[in-house]
Amino acid sequence: MTLVVIGPVTRDLIEIGDESIQKIGGATYFQAYVFEEFFDDYLAIVNCDDEKLVGSFPDLNKVSVIKKEDTHFFINKYPDKNNFDIREQLSNFANIPILPDDLENILPEKIDAFVLNPLNRYDFPAETIEYLKTFEVPIFISVQGFLRCTDDKVNENYTIRLDNFNELTTILSGVDAIFMDEVEKNIIGTDYDVDEMVITNGSQGSRIVAGGEIKIPPVPCDDVVDTTGCGDTYMAAYVSQKLLAKSAENAGNFASVIASEKIKNFGPYCSNK
Template identity: 30%
Template sequence: MTDICCIGHITRDRIITQDPPNTVHCAGGSAYYIAWAFQALPHDVDFHMVTSVSHEVMPEVEKLRKAGIRVTAFESETNVFFENKYGENMDHRTQRVLAKSAPFTMEQLKEEKARVFHLGTLLADDFAPEVVEYLATKGDVSIDVQGYLRKVVGEEVSSTEWTDKLRLLKHTAILKVNEWECQTLTSITNPFTAAEQIHDWGVREVIITLGGGGSVIYAEGQFYETPAYPPRHLVDATGCGDTYSAGYLYARAKGMSYAESGNFAAAMCTLKLEHTGPFSHTIHDVCKILSK
């Protein structure tokens, strides 16, 4: 039985930052950042990645496999291609989608067995509702909501309502949203009130990340506030939320409390912010942040 099965596309990314001005082309995607974060942590939590990629992105799968990550890769004719453009405030970005990939199917996932299925959604049609409901019969479903709130018209990305939210959140054990996603999902500006609303819709553990304001976790009727540890240099926020998810899921799988898991995840985010690309530090580096 796998501890954590992360399902999501590997993307081709174009990342544009302003301070300093820079453009980077690299692989990306929620599942990609999560997989590399788990590779960097002690391999005492059994992790499996399921992805769907085009032929040109298969070398990224091979890199993960050579690094010791178990990856199941299905073939897709096309591959997701994101352009992420950040303002001087790294909490603000605009996106374009230059290509899409095939959605995941129940047939692809029928053999998977895991305690937690984390869905690294990038676009609203990555997972049909029936697929989410099916996975919920096999283990806990963890969702990063970002993809469900993205509407693509041509190449432009805009926000949209998650039409199936009430149907699917009752099958969701863990939900992570950022501050903007939280307000879009609930129409509530207060994160504590919003967390209670999401919990009432059926989610067991609600995580709201607040950028430089840390994060709020709501579980078992209690709130847990975690800080944001300031990075030495703010370089690139791409994949930061995914790194948080990896840290949180790892810590929970290791038996840490909600607060400990939030702190651990926040410390990983701080280290990730200091460079472009996926998390590449060690658990000792995480512990150094936590000890300050």
Template identity: 30%
Template structure:
């Protein structure tokens, strides 16, 4: 089966965007559907609360993709009282929401130091109900992007179900593996752990996004180049490893590309930069681009997000 959403590389960038827009109008599928919990995020820098905002992959990736013109859907779960909150953050921007009620809404507290925004500690104050196969049964998209935030968010049978449903279609599965590598301890602190079901889960994944620490944890390798090959051998077609201000590394099976980060005019809020990066990368994959070309676009998009608080919503130059 073909897994590529690839307009001819001979098309100009403008022509690719026009083709994407036309296929979005006439296709019954979404360009990208993101499955993940919309969260309430408390941002602390040097111990002081700077913002309390909506967060999670479902927010940061979806809004960045929508700002680029993609036809986006989000499958999410929150407490019933927070349903209007989801509407305000997503639906008013033209994003279709498949919402299910949960007993609680996930609440994250992200703690940074001003002198090193690449690193953070996290606490989880509340956890939403996990997704079920029934929650995502009707979703069809060219790319389904899975954004678990902690262990248990997205059970592995959801990944296999999406793959089985797309067996005779062109849909791809993208995964940000961070949630499978996070356990919440008794003190509500997020702790890194290996993903015990990775060999089963990764065989269904086309595009894998991890940061450097996550790549090493999953693969057992210290060097990103070696880690990417190990993860590719588990069945992943494209491995994207991010290093924050250190750039990224993209491995597509036959080659690896180092992509530099783009310096921001001002570092304001790093929360969601990884989600914004993968949004830019997936957008480029919809246009048929990959490797360094897709990575450079994604890096510029992530830098634009870093320069302001909250998700990137408008105003990015796609050239």
């Protein structure tokens, strides 16, 4: 079963209290580590201007690069190192869309599902989403990137605000699952033609809306080191289990455990054998 994971790789600056660390990031990057552990048959497709950025992925044989003229840059600020639920974010807001022509020659012949990780609303134009829907396989989408808008400019980057997106209803129509947090849910609502909505709430746990509602309790973690990419890790862990025919509740509980393990270390998920 081949899973295709698509979305930008990023250059990140993480500021926790008065400490700053530069690293590679992006939802697809964080998810690759989870799929490497729990769903080995995957291909990660990323867009950026520097192919060397993929050198940190767990298996370079499972990465394809769409060369663009820019790369996403994010600054993630956690002003209170004792409360990682509070984050301030800036970005260069790179306009480097992934188009159908970019994908035609690099998609594998056999595809069983897509995971789409936009980091801003430029990444996946509606035409690209419609193209991927023609494969008639499950599609899992992270909503957050579609909601990101530029706000004030700070030096060369922009502060980010979240706002609804006119084309979002069409983009999400018919996909298998969408992933968002409680803030994003309050912005877009829940009236979408999707099978599942997975809604996370940081240290408060998560819930899955699929007909009824399933509440997933958080897994306590007393040693929080780095929460950047936690939601991406949760999403990948959830998808890995759903594709193995696990129930939404089992997938959610598994994802909660893996997300909790991720935040104990800096960077992507690291298997704790």
